[in-house]
Amino acid sequence: MTDAAPTRQDDERRRDVTINLRATSRVRDLIDRAAALLGKSRSEFMLDSARRCAEDVLLDQSLFLVSDEKFASFLSILDAPPKPTQELRTLLATKAPWEA
Numbered sequence: 001m002t003d004a005a006p007t008r009q010d011d012e013r014r015r016d017v018t019i020n021l022r023a024t025s026r027v028r029d030l031i032d033r034a035a036a037l038l039g040k041s042r043s044e045f046m047l048d049s050a051r052r053c054a055e056d057v058l059l060d061q062s063l064f065l066v067s068d069e070k071f072a073s074f075l076s077i078l079d080a081p082p083k084p085t086q087e088l089r090t091l092l093a094t095k096a097p098w099e100a
């Protein structure tokens with residue numbers, strides 16, 4: 001037996017709470033089709049999707065504190081996009097693989 005502390009993966013594998021949801025059969029079928037395409041169960045798909053969405057919401061609410069000088073520098077970078085290079089011109093002139 002090991003005394004190692006549980007890892008994040010161990011925590012993610014251990015399911016100790018139940019989340020109940022009600023949905024229409026149409027939504028359930030949509031979720032099932034998407035989950036099947038990814039080789040996941042409905043529960044895995046729903047938990048992963050909800051987790052990613054929750055992380056995005058929380059990250060969008062993050063507050064970054066910077067000095068007035070740093071903020072002004074950030075705004076000037078946004079207001080002055082980099083000049084196009086030959087590589088960028090070539091990339092933009094190239095058809096996407098699905099357009100070929």
